[in-house]
Amino acid sequence: MQIIYQSEIKNFPPCIATVGFFDGLHAGHRFLIEELKAIAKCKSLKSVVITFAIHPRKVLNSEFQPELLTTLPEKLF
Numbered sequence: 001m002q003i004i005y006q007s008e009i010k011n012f013p014p015c016i017a018t019v020g021f022f023d024g025l026h027a028g029h030r031f032l033i034e035e036l037k038a039i040a041k042c043k044s045l046k047s048v049v050i051t052f053a054i055h056p057r058k059v060l061n062s063e064f065q066p067e068l069l070t071t072l073p074e075k076l077f
Helices: 027-042 056-060 072-076
Strands: 015-019 046-050
Touching: 015 027, 027 046
Parallel strands: 015 046
Antiparallel strands: none
């Protein structure tokens, strides 16, 4: 696994990606990521999971106080 932060993105190679907050990484998340990896392998592309440090609903509504299951460092490893 390679972690790339937004500030490091320049000329990113072709890839297949999924985007989500991925809090808790439950069975549905794991299934989605496994499907992503399988499709990327078939197409000889890199698989990329894009996630966020702040819950997207909190960005849109600063009063939203989500109870998070995992911190960003926990999600990354």
